[in-house]
Amino acid sequence: MGFSLEAIGGLLDLWRDRGRASAEVKQMALDHVAALERKIAELQAMSRTLSHLAEACHGDDRPDCPILDDLAGQGPGGNCGKQ
Template sequence: MNIGQASAASGVSAKMLRYYEEIGLLPKAARTGAGYRVYSTKDVNTLRFIRRARDLGLSIERIKLLVGLWQDRERSSADVKRVATEHVAELDAKILELTAMRDTLQELADACHGDHRPDCPILHDLEGGGRSPEHRGTVTKDVPRGKGAAAGLPAECHAD
């Protein structure tokens, strides 16, 4: 089977097939005399496994672990479960983070008239924690991206 056929049969793009090989997620494919990669049915099964795992949002690193476990008859299901559970925890964290953003923004949008006038609580909030700061505090999770070095400076606001 050529790379194109393996791609069509697995739902993984040829580009990704080469990439997965390069990063060691797949073993190096055998080659024809002309240098074409050759795949077996077994390879396609592995690829489908990988694709399903990607569909569940698993990182390549974790998929490497899972493929290893999958091919290990001596594995313990506890190891597999742990990998899955870790990913669930990360998904939960991400969902929480996005939900907090969503809720804050939705509230602001709800409070915005959305008419031709310039007055807008969304901008007001972005400008300087507009509506009661404790309100923002409850909704917006303090995502650990900004290192919170924000120092003094009186909020004089308004850039125009």
């Protein structure tokens, strides 16, 4: 489920502790869900940006490339005009 090794260790410790409160396990799960949702949002933003850049690319024999320009910080919002 994408837990870090540290989190898995914590879950195993809780699993071994039969006197644990299930609230601890639930909180770990909810914290992980929140982290996954943040990561999903970041990946979706990267996907939208790259899709936009790919649409702007002619994909022909010309050397100009908005994808590489953006990665180099020379695209929209980057260091326009500076090389």
